[in-house]
Amino acid sequence: MNEFWVLLTGSLVGITCGLTGxxxxxxxxxxxxxxxxxxxxxxxxxxxxITQSLSGFxxxxxxxxxxxxxxxxxxxxxxxxxxxxxxxxxxxxxxxxLGVLFITLFAGNVHLDVEHVLMGEIAFVPWDTWDILGxxxxxxxxxxxxxLLLNVLFLVFFYKEIKLSTFDPVFALSIGLxxxxxxxxxxxxxxxxxxxxxxxxxxxxxxxxxxxxxATAYLMSKxxxxxxxxxxxxxxxxxxxxxxxxxxxxxxxxxxxxxxIGALFMIVFLFKxxxxxxxxxxxxxxxxxxxxxx
Amino acid sequence: xxxxQVKKLSVAYEEKVVxxxxxxxxxxxxxxxIIGPNGAGKSTLIxxxxxxxxxxxxxxxILERPLNPKDHTVGYVPQRxxxxxxxxxNALDVVLMGRYGHIGMIKKPSTKDKQIALxxxxxxxxxxxxxxxxxxxxxxxQQRVFxxxxxxxxxxxxxxxxxxxxxxxxxxRTIIAILKDLKAKGKSVFVVHHDLQTAxxxxxxxxxxxxxxxxxxxxxxxxxxxxxxxxxxxxLFFMDQTKSNKSFN
Amino acid sequence: MLTGNLxxxxxxxxxxxxxxxxNGTFAFLQKQSLVGDAAAHAALPGIALAYLVFQQKDxxxxxxxxxxxxxxAVYMIQWIVxxxxxxxxxxxxxxxxxxxxxxxxxxxxxxxxxxxxxSGLNDFIFGKAAxxxxxxxxxxxxxxxxxxxxxLLFFKEWKLMIFDPVFAKGIGLxVERLRVLLTAxxxxxxxxxxxxxxxxxxxxxxxxxxxxxxxxxxxxxxxxVTSALFGALSGALGxxxxxxxxxxxxxxIIVLCAASLFLIxxxxxxxxxxxxxxxxxxxxxxxNVAKEATNHE
Ligand SMILES: Nc1ncnc2c1ncn2[C@@H]1O[C@H](COP(=O)(O)OP(=O)(O)OP(=O)(O)O)[C@@H](O)[C@H]1O
Ligand SMILES: [Mg+2]
Numbered sequence: 001m002n003e004f005w006v007l008l009t010g011s012l013v014g015i016t017c018g019l020t021g022x023x024x025x026x027x028x029x030x031x032x033x034x035x036x037x038x039x040x041x042x043x044x045x046x047x048x049x050i051t052q053s054l055s056g057f058x059x060x061x062x063x064x065x066x067x068x069x070x071x072x073x074x075x076x077x078x079x080x081x082x083x084x085x086x087x088x089x090x091x092x093x094x095x096x097x098l099g100v101l102f103i104t105l106f107a108g109n110v111h112l113d114v115e116h117v118l119m120g121e122i123a124f125v126p127w128d129t130w131d132i133l134g135x136x137x138x139x140x141x142x143x144x145x146x147x148l149l150l151n152v153l154f155l156v157f158f159y160k161e162i163k164l165s166t167f168d169p170v171f172a173l174s175i176g177l178x179x180x181x182x183x184x185x186x187x188x189x190x191x192x193x194x195x196x197x198x199x200x201x202x203x204x205x206x207x208x209x210x211x212x213x214x215a216t217a218y219l220m221s222k223x224x225x226x227x228x229x230x231x232x233x234x235x236x237x238x239x240x241x242x243x244x245x246x247x248x249x250x251x252x253x254x255x256x257x258x259x260x261i262g263a264l265f266m267i268v269f270l271f272k273x274x275x276x277x278x279x280x281x282x283x284x285x286x287x288x289x290x291x292x293x294x
Numbered sequence: 295x296x297x298x299q300v301k302k303l304s305v306a307y308e309e310k311v312v313x314x315x316x317x318x319x320x321x322x323x324x325x326x327x328i329i330g331p332n333g334a335g336k337s338t339l340i341x342x343x344x345x346x347x348x349x350x351x352x353x354x355x356i357l358e359r360p361l362n363p364k365d366h367t368v369g370y371v372p373q374r375x376x377x378x379x380x381x382x383x384n385a386l387d388v389v390l391m392g393r394y395g396h397i398g399m400i401k402k403p404s405t406k407d408k409q410i411a412l413x414x415x416x417x418x419x420x421x422x423x424x425x426x427x428x429x430x431x432x433x434x435x436q437q438r439v440f441x442x443x444x445x446x447x448x449x450x451x452x453x454x455x456x457x458x459x460x461x462x463x464x465x466x467r468t469i470i471a472i473l474k475d476l477k478a479k480g481k482s483v484f485v486v487h488h489d490l491q492t493a494x495x496x497x498x499x500x501x502x503x504x505x506x507x508x509x510x511x512x513x514x515x516x517x518x519x520x521x522x523x524x525x526x527x528x529x530l531f532f533m534d535q536t537k538s539n540k541s542f543n
Numbered sequence: 544m545l546t547g548n549l550x551x552x553x554x555x556x557x558x559x560x561x562x563x564x565x566n567g568t569f570a571f572l573q574k575q576s577l578v579g580d581a582a583a584h585a586a587l588p589g590i591a592l593a594y595l596v597f598q599q600k601d602x603x604x605x606x607x608x609x610x611x612x613x614x615x616a617v618y619m620i621q622w623i624v625x626x627x628x629x630x631x632x633x634x635x636x637x638x639x640x641x642x643x644x645x646x647x648x649x650x651x652x653x654x655x656x657x658x659x660x661x662s663g664l665n666d667f668i669f670g671k672a673a674x675x676x677x678x679x680x681x682x683x684x685x686x687x688x689x690x691x692x693x694x695l696l697f698f699k700e701w702k703l704m705i706f707d708p709v710f711a712k713g714i715g716l717x718v719e720r721l722r723v724l725l726t727a728x729x730x731x732x733x734x735x736x737x738x739x740x741x742x743x744x745x746x747x748x749x750x751x752x753x754x755x756x757x758x759x760x761x762x763x764x765x766x767x768v769t770s771a772l773f774g775a776l777s778g779a780l781g782x783x784x785x786x787x788x789x790x791x792x793x794x795x796i797i798v799l800c801a802a803s804l805f806l807i808x809x810x811x812x813x814x815x816x817x818x819x820x821x822x823x824x825x826x827x828x829x830x831n832v833a834k835e836a837t838n839h840e
Contacts, residue, residue: 030636031577080809080817085576086754090805093747097798104792157400164391168377174344174370175395176363204647208640215633221382222427252651258644269627277626309823349824380628
């Protein structure tokens with residue numbers, strides 16, 4: 001049964017992150033996800049400093065606000081004339097440093113384990129349960145289901161709007177779409193997804209899950225909807241295979257899932273028919289051959 | 295009714311003022327050419343009219359009302375589409391995006407919207423490429439798809455920034471036919487154009503621009519050598535000697 | 544107060560700041576600030592691998608491992624961007640998280656083999672500048688000096704290569720080799736600093752001073768000098784402030800000093816700073832209003 005919950009949590013992370021990640025790749029804001037996953041630490045520490053409690057709710061809230069703050073600050077620095085990559089880098093490293101400092105200053109003797117933040121403890125998921133409506137399920141599963149629901153609702157209602165404002169923001173603005181509001185709503189979703197997922201699998205795997213499956217799907221698909229389906233499939237596949245390999249080699253589950261994401265990407269990148277890397281190499285060699293013969 | 299009315303419009307980027315005190319009044323139902331040398335501020339003028347620039351003063355009215363995107367009265371084809379050509383979408387889908395303003399938030403495109411999109415794609419002669427990924431079209435084909443998207447908006451006033459760049463002669467004729475057709479239907483169309491040879495043939499109204507308006511009015515009154523010399527600042531040689539179809543860049 | 548070791552830490556931090564400031568500026572201008580972030584994260588599997596292979600904690604060996612995987616990560620990012628439609632941000636994020644994930648897998652294996660200990664991992668993620676051994680600090684300082692020297696030597700070539708690679712190739716510069724050299728130096732900077740300030744904050748040292756310096760000038764030379772200065776200042780201030788109180792780790796304080804310098808630059812730098820820009824916008828509006836008024840008469 002415990003194995004079932006761990007696998008379910010991993011798969012839910014795969015599905016939710018896979019879904020959210022699609023627009024991260026399309027909007028070329030993948031690194032904002034990386035930034036948010038780091039600044040979540042800052043949010044959690046500040047939430048702890050204010051409430052002096054380690055309750056899940058305040059942590060969630062603190063982390064979500066930190067995610068939004070990151071997005072906002074990056075936007076501000078960019079409109080102040082700083083290029084995007086540097087803006088992201090400045091914001092998240094500074095907030096992360098502040099988070100680490102606060103931990104050492106104010107929360108040193110509390111169990112705010114930085115390694116936990118980075119790597120998560122998916123193996124312990126089944127023991128931390130919530131009873132809601134008479135159901136008892138692991139807290140992580142509840143949170144992931146809730147965030148998944150939010151993600152799905154957002155896409156059901158605003159699919160065409162987010163698609164257009166991603167593809168052609170200038171045009172979207174000219175027909176009156178609130179592109180800034182779309183951006184912040186979406187980034188809130190990214191923050192919530194990050195928070196819900198990182199509690200169980202850690203900051204590293206969240207980034208891997210948000211970016212990797214969607215990036216792999218990007219290579220596979222010719223439509224956004226196709227990309228969404230591929231992305232979720234890759235996410236779940238990586239979660240399940242990663243779990244069993246980690247069990248086999250007795251190592252970090254989250255780390256192994258991230259490694260599997262890497263493996264899936266490489267398979268598609270190298271061997272996808274027609275435009276995989278080896279395929280192209282082969283075609284180039286054939287072209288050279290014909291040139292020589294002519 | 296005036297299609298466009300601009301009063302005391304000035305625009306700056308950072309500290310540099312690029313448009314000074316522009317005043318324009320143009321009635322509906324004209325195909326208007328916006329003409330001027332590189333860097334004259336043509337693209338800037340259109341962006342300012344469409345309220346896309348922060349640093350501006352003055353007022354703009356379209357169909358005698360301040361611009362409101364929710365009216366769906368304005369269609370825009372930018373000079374260079376800053377879109378991601380690798381985006382997973384096809385030509386028909388892009389044209390369908392022109393309908394989004396009419397469909398409204400949350401709702402899905404209806405079969406009627408899809409039919410309109412398909413017809414617009416047909417109008418620009420691209421129906422055979424409906425399913426083609428947007429990145430796999432040639433530059434001229436992409437240009438036509440974006441024109442089709444503007445048509446799908448079913449707007450009253452159109453702004454097009456150099457729609458003829460990079461398209462072949464046949465396509466240029468197709469596009470101008472479509473524009474003249476729009477005019478015949480009582481729509482107003484503004485087109486930034488560089489080829490002075492064809493300008494008087496295409497447009498019945500003309501705006502000559504170089505940082506400020508040097509002339510604006512019906513083509514036969516404005517498209518004179520004096521006005522052109524003024525707009526192009528003496529860089530222009532005699533019109534009749536440039537029959538070789540050179541561009542004036 | 545400046546006891547022997549603290550003096551060495553101070554020198555090390557300043558030199559590291561200068562090296563990262565110079566190197567980071569080149570990365571910044573190539574819009575590759577976050578590549579440094581990925582390379583820093585990618586050092587982790589290298590450290591673990593070196594440990595697994597050699598079974599000892601010799602710093603140079605671990606650093607060699609770190610350098611190899613960092614360089615591999617940078618190369619992989621370029622390879623993915625060059626051979627697929629993925630954009631740089633996706634490639635960077637992907638490589639970063641997967642390498643780090645693999646690093647954690649390996650470190651866990653190290654820890655289970657009994658000989659390593661968990662705190663070793665923390666040291667590389669957060670750094671331990673204040674407690675570094677003197678021999679390590681000497682190593683750090685000389686490596687930083689080498690980086691600074693290289694940046695000064697190849698200043699002109701890199702400038703041209705970044706601004707206009709095609710032209711640079713045209714006049715016979717070995718652009719590819721220059722690029723490899725720059726990447727190698729970035730990796731060396733990261734490897735040099737990682738033990739002192741840690742994986743994540745090393746990225747900060749590369750990014751923040753360069754970004755702050757950009758607000759002060761449009762001249763590459765001046766930007767480089769300013770960035771190096773900011774790097775040195777953050778290193779020095781950070782080391783001194785964190786020595787006031789036990790328990791303050793040096794890395795985060797150095798980064799926060801850099802962040803403060805960034806904020807000052809962002810708001811107060813002449814012409815490109817926020818305040819000066821807002822003032823300019825206002826004068827434009829006022830000037831126009833005034834002009835309109837005169838036009839009316
Ligand atoms: N984003 C910008 N920042 C600063 N200056 C700009 C910007 N865009 C345009 N300019 C300047 O504003 C002036 C007008 O530019 P604009 O693009 O409107 O010219 P144009 O008439 O459309 O030229 P072209 O025929 O080349 O398209 C030019 O001098 C240009 O250098
Ligand atoms: Mg233009």
